[in-house]
Amino acid sequence: xxxxxxxxxxxxxxxxxxxxxxxxxxxxxxxxxxxxxxxxxxxxxxxxxxxxxxxxxxxxxxxxxxxxxxxxxxxxxxxxxxxxxxxxxxxxxxxxxxxxxxxxxxxxxxxxxxxxxxxxxxxxxxxxxxxxxxxxxxxxxxxxxxxxxxxxxxxxxxxxxxxxxxxxxxxxxxxxxxxxxxxxxxxxxxxxxxxxxxxxxxxxxxxxxxxxxxxx
Numbered sequence: 693x694x695x696x697x698x699x700x701x702x703x704x705x706x707x708x709x710x711x712x713x714x715x716x717x718x719x720x721x722x723x724x725x726x727x728x729x730x731x732x733x734x735x736x737x738x739x740x741x742x743x744x745x746x747x748x749x750x751x752x753x754x755x756x757x758x759x760x761x762x763x764x765x766x767x768x769x770x771x772x773x774x775x776x777x778x779x780x781x782x783x784x785x786x787x788x789x790x791x792x793x794x795x796x797x798x799x800x801x802x803x804x805x806x807x808x809x810x811x812x813x814x815x816x817x818x819x820x821x822x823x824x825x826x827x828x829x830x831x832x833x834x835x836x837x838x839x840x841x842x843x844x845x846x847x848x849x850x851x852x853x854x855x856x857x858x859x860x861x862x863x864x865x866x867x868x869x870x871x872x873x874x875x876x877x878x879x880x881x882x883x884x885x886x887x888x889x890x891x892x893x894x895x896x897x898x899x900x901x902x903x904x905x906x907x908x
Contacts, residue, residue, distance in 0.1 A: 700759060701756065701759055701760075701773065702831055704752055704755055704756045704759060705756070705773060705776075705777060705827070705831060707752050708749055708752040708753055708756065708777055708780065708781070709780055709824060709827060711745050711746075711748045711749035711752060711784065712745075712749050712780045712781065712783050712784045712820075713820055713824065714745050715742055715745035715746050715749060715783070715784040715787050715788070716783060716784070716787055716816070716817065716820050716888070717817070718738055718741045718742050718745060718787075719742055719787035719790070719791060719813075720813050720817060721738055722735055722738040722739060722742060722791055723809070723810075723813055723885075724810070724813075725738060726794055727801070727806045727809060727810065732794070732795040732798060735795065736795075739791050739792075739795055742787055742788055742791050743788060743791075745784065746784040746785060746787065746788040749780075749781055749784045750781065750784075750785075753777055753778070753781050756773070756774070756777060757774070760774070772902050773831075775898055776827065776830070776895060776898065776899065779891065779894060779895040779898060780823075780827075780895060782891050783820075783888060783891050783892065786884070786887060786888055786891065787888065789884075790881075790884050790885065793881075793884075794881075799877075799881065801878060801881060802865075802868070802870065802878065804864065804868070805861060805864075805865070805878065805882065808857050808860065808861040808864075808882075809861070809882070809885055811857055812854050812857055812858065812885050812886055812889070813885065815850050815853050815854050815857075815889065816850075816854065816888050816889045816892070818850055819847055819850045819851070819889060819892045819893075820892070822843060822846050822847050822850070823847065823892055823895060823896070825843055826843050826844060826847070826896065826899060827899075829843070830899055830902070834903065837899075837903055838903050844896050844899065844900055847892060847893060847896040848893060848896060850889065850892075851889045851890065851892065851893040854886050854889040854890075855886065855889075857886075858882055858883065858885075858886040861882045862879050862882055862883075865878045865879060865882070866879075
């Protein structure tokens with residue numbers, strides 16, 4: 693029974709991150725269409741999918757909590773897993789929040805931001821893939837993560853690249869001829885897009901701390 697419960701936990705972690713990944717990929721498509729000039733109405737199906745996938749991720753997270761209440765795993769391990777899952781859940785939440793604001797507020801962003809924002813999304817997608825591998829090793833072969841820290845380093849390098857693009861975009865905005873209110877509005881959304889990368893870096897930091905305590 694104990695092994696069966698543990699297997700169910702790993703399955704839920706995997707299912708949850710699968711929903712988070714799908715949510716981000718749909719967000720990537722949504723943003724591409726939005727920046728490409730499609731209306732909120734034309735992006736409606738993508739927006740609904742983001743909403744549905746975020747809800748599915750949230751439902752799976754609650755199932756995981758219920759499984760812990762049934763006594764699966766040691767308390768310390770439960771805490772570690774919940775921290776990781778809560779962190780990845782925030783990725784889906786933020787994708788949904790940004791999409792909601794873009795649609796409901798009928799946001800118009802200047803075209804000169806398109807390339808930089810698309811690059812931020814592309815780098816963040818790479819981070820999503822990197823994090824998937826890190827989580828797989830963490831719950832499957834964490835000794836490899838302890839011995840080879842390159843995957844976690846890559847997460848941080850990617851976030852640094854996003855930070856650099858974010859700063860350059862903000863500088864470009866404030867050097868433009870836009871009104872101050874428009875500049876502040878653009879800065880807000882640039883930073884929101886970059887925040888997804890920050891969340892992934894935070895999860896990487898959490899995992900590094902976990903590895904410190906696991907190392908013998």
